[in-house]
Amino acid sequence: xxxxxxxDIHITVSEGASLExxxxxxxxxxxxxxxxxxSPGQGLQLLLxxxxxxxxxxxxxxxxAEFKRSQSSFNLRKPSVHWSDAAEYFCAVGGVLTGGxxxxxxGTGTQLKVEL
Amino acid sequence: xxxxxxxxxxxxxxRGQQVTLSCSxxxxxxxxxxxxxTPGQGLQFLFxxxSETQRNKGNFPGRFSGRQFSNSRSEMxxxxxxxxxxxxxxxxxxxxxxxxxxxxxxxxxLTVV
Numbered sequence: 001x002x003x004x005x006x007x008d009i010h011i012t013v014s015e016g017a018s019l020e021x022x023x024x025x026x027x028x029x030x031x032x033x034x035x036x037x038x039s040p041g042q043g044l045q046l047l048l049x050x051x052x053x054x055x056x057x058x059x060x061x062x063x064x065a066e067f068k069r070s071q072s073s074f075n076l077r078k079p080s081v082h083w084s085d086a087a088e089y090f091c092a093v094g095g096v097l098t099g100g101x102x103x104x105x106x107g108t109g110t111q112l113k114v115e116l
Numbered sequence: 117x118x119x120x121x122x123x124x125x126x127x128x129x130x131r132g133q134q135v136t137l138s139c140s141x142x143x144x145x146x147x148x149x150x151x152x153x154t155p156g157q158g159l160q161f162l163f164x165x166x167s168e169t170q171r172n173k174g175n176f177p178g179r180f181s182g183r184q185f186s187n188s189r190s191e192m193x194x195x196x197x198x199x200x201x202x203x204x205x206x207x208x209x210x211x212x213x214x215x216x217x218x219x220x221x222x223x224x225x226l227t228v229v
Binding site: 032034036041042043044045046049051052090094101102103104105106107108109 | 120122147149151158159161164166171172174204206208210212215216217218219220221222223225
């Protein structure tokens with residue numbers, strides 16, 4: 001069974017500081033990995049994705065993530081956080097199922113607070 | 117290009133009633149998936165429809181059902197509502213073939229009283 005662990009429920013950083021959100025996954029085959037961001041009462045916005053190839057992927061809003069197969073991790077990073085980055089961040093794992101199609105399994109999310 | 121549209125945005129229903137939620141995917145996308153988000157259980161997969169057929173299903177009771185139309189629009193129905201069905205219901209749109217990302221709508225906030 002596939003699963004995702006986001007060990008940090010809440011993280012607080014100062015504006016301008018660097019950010020790293022942790023994500024560990026369990027998946028039987030080659031995983032597809034995603035990071036989504038959610039503002040209060042809103043849907044999920046895709047930040048970046050990893051399917052294959054280069055293990056360092058760039059996303060929107062200056063975010064990047066690195067896939068480390070040996071550590072089963074897909075941590076999200078940003079060099080300098082802006083106040084508008086305050087939101088909840090979800091890591092997700094998926095893959096093509098036997099009968100086709102995708103099913104995403106999400107972590108429990110990390111709530112990011114940015115101090116001015 | 118228009119995004120994923122979910123209607124209505126908010127709903128209040130009484131226990132025992134039924135409800136239908138709607139999702140219009142991104143033009144050209146043939147797969148629609150539904151997720152339930154609650155504070156206690158987080159984001160959970162309900163089911164996925166592709167070309168009018170349910171292709172995958174999560175672990176939810178039969179009260180939760182869905183369908184997809186020929187234009188890829190999808191509806192989700194919940195019958196005999198329970199208080200625990202109060203949640204944000206999210207629809208995700210994808211091409212449905214191979215490795216593909218999912219794009220989410222704004223969600224429908226369902227409150228059962």
